[in-house]
Amino acid sequence: MAAEVLNSSSVLRLNFCTKLNFCASISATSPSRKPLAIILTTGKVTKQKLNFNWYFLLAGILILYFGLANNQSINQSSLEKIRVELYKDITRVKGRRSSVDYKFWTKEYKNQFNILNGSITRGKHEAIAELKGGEVVELYITTADLKKLSGGKEDIDIIGIGQNGIPLMTKDEFYHNRNLYELRIKIFSVFTALMLILNGLTNIPKKINYLIIGVFMGAIIIMRMFEIVIY
Numbered sequence: 001m002a003a004e005v006l007n008s009s010s011v012l013r014l015n016f017c018t019k020l021n022f023c024a025s026i027s028a029t030s031p032s033r034k035p036l037a038i039i040l041t042t043g044k045v046t047k048q049k050l051n052f053n054w055y056f057l058l059a060g061i062l063i064l065y066f067g068l069a070n071n072q073s074i075n076q077s078s079l080e081k082i083r084v085e086l087y088k089d090i091t092r093v094k095g096r097r098s099s100v101d102y103k104f105w106t107k108e109y110k111n112q113f114n115i116l117n118g119s120i121t122r123g124k125h126e127a128i129a130e131l132k133g134g135e136v137v138e139l140y141i142t143t144a145d146l147k148k149l150s151g152g153k154e155d156i157d158i159i160g161i162g163q164n165g166i167p168l169m170t171k172d173e174f175y176h177n178r179n180l181y182e183l184r185i186k187i188f189s190v191f192t193a194l195m196l197i198l199n200g201l202t203n204i205p206k207k208i209n210y211l212i213i214g215v216f217m218g219a220i221i222i223m224r225m226f227e228i229v230i231y
Contacts, residue, residue: 052200052201053199053200054200055200056196056197056199056200057196057197057200057201058200059196060192060193060194060195060196060197060200061193061197063189063192063193063196064189064190064193064194064197066189067185067186067188067189067190067192067193068186068189068190070185070186070189077142077143077144078142078143079140079141079142079143079159079160079171080140080141080142080143080146081138081139081140082108082138082139082141082146082149083136083137083138083139084106084107084108084109084136084137084139085106085107085108085134085135085136086104086105086106086107086131086132086133086134086135086136086137087104087105087106087107087133088104088105088133089104089131089132089133090102090103090104090128090129090131090132091103091104092129098117099116099117100114100115100116100117101115101116101117101118101119101120101125102114102115102128102129103115104131109149109152109156110152110153111148111149111151111152111153111154111155111156112155112156113139113155113156113158114155114156114157114158115128115157115158115161115169116157116158116178117181118177118178118180118181118184119158119169119173119174119177119178119181120169120173120177121169121173121177122227122231124168124169127168128161128168128169131163135163136163137161137162137163138161138162138163139158139160139161140158140159140160140161140171141156141157141158141159142157142159145157159171159174160173160174180230180231183230184230184231187230191216195209195212195213
């Protein structure tokens, strides 16, 4: 009887050990000591970090390149004064794509005369916009542009303009205002490029984007109102 009990106990122990070995053989193995769930989660996070927005990156890099490369330095060359009669009323050019604020023609020359964007001092736009055909004005142009008048085909950029001895735009105002205008264009280009690059590298929340843009635009508006820094 005792022998039968011992044999039964041996069989039970053998079966129990066999089941343990079988369970151990089918368990997941990993070269890392970390649990499998943590390894999978870490893999997902790494994949998300590398999920760049290549469209934003490319657009940002291009805008940054062209914004910094477009360095149109204004040479303060010698100027020539000419006295002309307007062929018709001066024309205000509308649209942001144009590089000209005003254009006009004269009875003496066939060229188109242009007043460039950002060259007129604030408060003097009205006096220039009210110039009518038949009125006589004094224009200041570069020596190089003076030679172009004979052909009558090329546009002439105005450096200064006056009427009856009253300056409507002096050469000093022109150079000062144009330099600030170019600086504003460059600042807007760099800011836009950096925002695109940052959003291309990582997923910035919309609220953060709106906050940054709001602060930037607010600073621009304040500088515009008080005519400081870049105005």
